[in-house]
Amino acid sequence: MLLFPESISPRSPRFIAVAALLVVLAIVPPIAANAGGPFYVTLALRILVFALAAASLNLLLGYAGLVSFGHALYLGIGAYVVAILSFHGVTNGWLHLGVALALSAIIAFLTGLVCLRTSGIAFIMITLAFAQMFFFLATSLKYYGGDDGLAVARRSDFEPLFSIQSNTGLYYVTVVVLVATLYLSWRLVHSRLGRVLRGASSNVRRMEALGFPVLRYRLAAYVMAGCVCGFAGLLLGNLARFASPAYMAWTVSGDLIVMIILGGVATIVGPLIGAIVYVILETIIAAYTQHWMVVLGPIILLVALFAKRGIYGSFLAWERRIDFAR
Amino acid sequence: MTAAILSIRGLAKRFGANVVSGNIDLDLVTNEVHAVIGPNGAGKTTLINQVIGELTPDAGTIYFDGRDITALPVYQRSLLGLSRSYQITSVFPGFTALENVSIAAQGHDGHSFGVWHPAAREETLTAASLASLQQVGLAEKAYCLASELAHGERRQLELAMALVSKSKVLLLDEPMAGMGRRESESMVQLLSMLKGQYTMLLIEHDMDAVFALADRISVLVYGKIIATGSPSEIRNSPEVRKAYLGESYASA
Amino acid sequence: MTWSLFFVQALNGLQYGVLLFLLAAGLTLVFGIMNFVNLAHGSFYMLGAYLGAAVYSASGSFVLAGVAAVTGALVIGVAIERTTLIAFYARDHLYQVLATVGLILFFNEIARILWGSSAIYMRAPQAFTGAISLMGILYPSYRFLVIAVGLAVAVGLYVLIHHTRIGMLTRAGATNLRLVSVLGINIRLLNTALFGLGAALAGLAGLMAAPILAVQPGMGDNIIVTVLLVIVVGGIGSIRGAFFGALIVGLVDTIGRVYLPILLSHLTERDSADAAGSALASMLIYLFMAVVLAVRPQGLFPMPR
Numbered sequence: 026m027l028l029f030p031e032s033i034s035p036r037s038p039r040f041i042a043v044a045a046l047l048v049v050l051a052i053v054p055p056i057a058a059n060a061g062g063p064f065y066v067t068l069a070l071r072i073l074v075f076a077l078a079a080a081s082l083n084l085l086l087g088y089a090g091l092v093s094f095g096h097a098l099y100l101g102i103g104a105y106v107v108a109i110l111s112f113h114g115v116t117n118g119w120l121h122l123g124v125a126l127a128l129s130a131i132i133a134f135l136t137g138l139v140c141l142r143t144s145g146i147a148f149i150m151i152t153l154a155f156a157q158m159f160f161f162l163a164t165s166l167k168y169y170g171g172d173d174g175l176a177v178a179r180r181s182d183f184e185p186l187f188s189i190q191s192n193t194g195l196y197y198v199t200v201v202v203l204v205a206t207l208y209l210s211w212r213l214v215h216s217r218l219g220r221v222l223r224g225a226s227s228n229v230r231r232m233e234a235l236g237f238p239v240l241r242y243r244l245a246a247y248v249m250a251g252c253v254c255g256f257a258g259l260l261l262g263n264l265a266r267f268a269s270p271a272y273m274a275w276t277v278s279g280d281l282i283v284m285i286i287l288g289g290v291a292t293i294v295g296p297l298i299g300a301i302v303y304v305i306l307e308t309i310i311a312a313y314t315q316h317w318m319v320v321l322g323p324i325i326l327l328v329a330l331f332a333k334r335g336i337y338g339s340f341l342a343w344e345r346r347i348d349f350a351r
Numbered sequence: 352m353t354a355a356i357l358s359i360r361g362l363a364k365r366f367g368a369n370v371v372s373g374n375i376d377l378d379l380v381t382n383e384v385h386a387v388i389g390p391n392g393a394g395k396t397t398l399i400n401q402v403i404g405e406l407t408p409d410a411g412t413i414y415f416d417g418r419d420i421t422a423l424p425v426y427q428r429s430l431l432g433l434s435r436s437y438q439i440t441s442v443f444p445g446f447t448a449l450e451n452v453s454i455a456a457q458g459h460d461g462h463s464f465g466v467w468h469p470a471a472r473e474e475t476l477t478a479a480s481l482a483s484l485q486q487v488g489l490a491e492k493a494y495c496l497a498s499e500l501a502h503g504e505r506r507q508l509e510l511a512m513a514l515v516s517k518s519k520v521l522l523l524d525e526p527m528a529g530m531g532r533r534e535s536e537s538m539v540q541l542l543s544m545l546k547g548q549y550t551m552l553l554i555e556h557d558m559d560a561v562f563a564l565a566d567r568i569s570v571l572v573y574g575k576i577i578a579t580g581s582p583s584e585i586r587n588s589p590e591v592r593k594a595y596l597g598e599s600y601a602s603a
Numbered sequence: 604m605t606w607s608l609f610f611v612q613a614l615n616g617l618q619y620g621v622l623l624f625l626l627a628a629g630l631t632l633v634f635g636i637m638n639f640v641n642l643a644h645g646s647f648y649m650l651g652a653y654l655g656a657a658v659y660s661a662s663g664s665f666v667l668a669g670v671a672a673v674t675g676a677l678v679i680g681v682a683i684e685r686t687t688l689i690a691f692y693a694r695d696h697l698y699q700v701l702a703t704v705g706l707i708l709f710f711n712e713i714a715r716i717l718w719g720s721s722a723i724y725m726r727a728p729q730a731f732t733g734a735i736s737l738m739g740i741l742y743p744s745y746r747f748l749v750i751a752v753g754l755a756v757a758v759g760l761y762v763l764i765h766h767t768r769i770g771m772l773t774r775a776g777a778t779n780l781r782l783v784s785v786l787g788i789n790i791r792l793l794n795t796a797l798f799g800l801g802a803a804l805a806g807l808a809g810l811m812a813a814p815i816l817a818v819q820p821g822m823g824d825n826i827i828v829t830v831l832l833v834i835v836v837g838g839i840g841s842i843r844g845a846f847f848g849a850l851i852v853g854l855v856d857t858i859g860r861v862y863l864p865i866l867l868s869h870l871t872e873r874d875s876a877d878a879a880g881s882a883l884a885s886m887l888i889y890l891f892m893a894v895v896l897a898v899r900p901q902g903l904f905p906m907p908r
Contacts, residue, residue: 158889236429236458322709
């Protein structure tokens with residue numbers, strides 16, 4: 026089927042698993058309505074928004090080998106665009122989206138130009154530093170709430186095409202955006218650009234000697250990832266009806282990285298699985314104790330120590346093994 | 352006298368007090384196989400690194416096909432027709448042999464900003480890659496992961512990657528490194544088939560291979576070229592014998 | 604814009620820079636040898652501050668508090684390194700960073716459990732609560748003490764690195780680790796020693812900072828990013844880079860925060876100038892870092908490799 030960039034049998038475990046996941050995603054709101062109401066839709070929305078952000082980071086971290094530790098910056102950008110424009114009476118959703126994407130692209134381009142000239146630990150540190158810079162910038166914007174953040178006066182208005190004023194509406198829009206992103210990421214990974222990124226992740230020197238101006242391609246990926254995360258930020262701002270500098274704290278970038286590793290680095294579906302597990306885990310532990318960080322901290326440590334392929338990655342490895350056995 | 356396709360003039364590089372390249376002059380004539388030999392640590396790999404642009408010389412100029420490429424970045428030199436293989440195998444372990452060569456072909460086939468179409472389905476890239484794999488005798492292993500190939504096969508893959516982009520000049524850094532006798536002989540056969548179609552700068556320690564393949568030989572000792580000439584001239588040169596005093600010509 | 608204001612702010616910048624140096628030195632040493640970045644370094648800073656504050660309020664002796672902070676941080680640091688971090692030396696930077704993030708969250712919460720969420724304020728020791736007079740200008744004597752202690756540590760580190768056997772091994776290990784280990788030196792022990800030294804310095808920094816800043820959970824989180832910036836600007840792995848980088852960043856940040864709003868309000872008469880000035884001031888060191896890296900990606904005083 027030309028819809029898929031690689032050949033997958035409809036009977037393979039992978040196909041079935043992903044199809045099941047999509048079905049579950051589609052039926053959450055009606056089930057939640059029966060089971061216990063709006064809390065579950067909000068929870069699911071949080072999971073999906075972070076899954077989107079993590080998926081955008083996975084392109085850089087998993088496939089291109091670029092460990093960006095400041096990706097949460099774009100979550101903040103998206104949320105603040107919604108809050109600030111709404112504050113000034115501008116509620117047109119398409120305008121919100123356009124500005125969020127444009128701003129994310131510009132900032133990603135400028136910071137990328139500096140970061141991508143470095144590698145290894147320097148790259149990690151510099152991406153962290155830039156995110157911190159915007160964190161401080163946001164806290165110093167006293168007019169827009171500063172440290173306390175800014176409430177979103179009215180959600181982005183996408184009518185008459187669709188409405189995200191209700192959580193259910195927002196939920197389905199988020200599902201569509203997430204699924205589209207995962208699909209396009211899948212295509213990108215197998216495309217020419219995907220090959221360049223994956224090859225460069227393995228050996229930059231070699232890629233240059235083969236005729237590829239690697240920086241250019243990495244910058245393109247960096248900008249794309251920033252834009253998608255900016256979109257996630259817009260959705261987050263709408264979900265929480267709030268924009269806060271806390272969205273850009275580097276601990277949030279750390280959360281995204283944990284989700285990716287937990288779910289499976291360099292897999293398309295991994296970030297979604299990781300987001301589901303991590304957010305649910307966090308919610309359960311928080312319900313037991315207000316000091317849930319004391320438990321989550323060591324869990325992150327254990328994930329870093331033991332999770333080599335992640336949940337979905339291990340599933341794919343198992344699938345390959347049974348394939349060989351046939 | 353046929354024109355030199357690659358000319359190195361006054362190339363100099365030092366690391367601290369260590370002179371790695373000392374005022375090197377070298378000409379590469381079109382379609383010749385020019386071997387560079389010398390004791391370990393003579394600066395042979397550093398020479399290739401400077402020609403391809405991975406290392407910046409302290410002084411000197413490099414001319415390729417008539418133009419001064421000394422200031423050009425690596426990828427542009429590659430696009431002009433200069434390609435190299437590495438002494439330490441640098442294939443991409445996570446990709447198949449075919450994908451490795453296909454990536455090499457992709458580098459010289461326009462831009463790579465495509466984000467939609469699967470590269471594996473590009474007929475021209477795949478066809479060219481299979482042809483190169485065929486050329487080096489690796490066609491059967493096209494769909495094996497590069498990490499699963501034997502050492503000698505990986506060296507062959509390196510060569511296929513250098514060939515697929517139809518380069519004008521191949522800079523080969525010890526293509527037979529780490530190979531056993533039989534593998535070395537296959538590689539020599541392969542390279543002699545390519546002789547006359549490609550210009551090659553060949554760095555090698557294997558003297559049998561060097562004397563079988565080279566049209567001309569330059570001898571590099573402590574960063575300086577002490578002799579350049581035909582194989583028989585070099586074999587009989589007293590300076591060269593002195594430089595190799597204590598070393599034998601027997602190959603591994 | 605008076606000279607006395609500038610002089611005082613320059614001294615403040617120096618004091619901040621010296622604090623950054625105490626933190627940067629340990630971090631860059633460990634990174635230079637083991638290629639391991641420890642973001643949890645900020646936790647040693649925090650623990651040093653808490654331990655110091657606790658001992659000071661119990662005993663009234665600043666010196667005792669200092670000993671507690673330094674040894675406490677040292678012991679905890681070595682314990683963490685030996686039990687947890689050692690498993691990550693062979694791993695990718697990604698996993699190292701992730702592991703240390705987990706540690707940071709854990710320590711912050713431990714601090715919250717033991718000492719509560721609200722900030723603790725510690726007073727400067729009795730002997731240093733006044734001001735001294737420098738060239739006719741009054742400057743808080745405690746801050747001057749911080750500068751003095753920091754410079755003393757810098758001198759001590761210089762002597763250690765350049766005039767002792769351990770220092771020589773450190774310098775050798777930073778350039779060629781395999782060679783040093785082949786010579787029979789116990790690299791693990793060397794690294795633990797360096798790590799312990801770094802943690803101790805961080806603890807000292809925490810104690811010295813306590814009377815100036817507030818002691819609270821997470822106090823290490825923000826300063827550690829500045830420390831990373833210092834190391835990147837100075838040159839990763841280089842103590843000299845850490846020293847000069849720290850001083851430069853300290854001065855740029857402090858002077859920038861004071862003078863940028865003033866400068867902007869001179870240029871435009873509007874209210875927003877003050878807000879814009881402070882916003883720009885908070886971004887200043889990052890812009891500075893970007894400029895340095897654009898011109899010299901390896902930092903100002905990189906280690907020769």
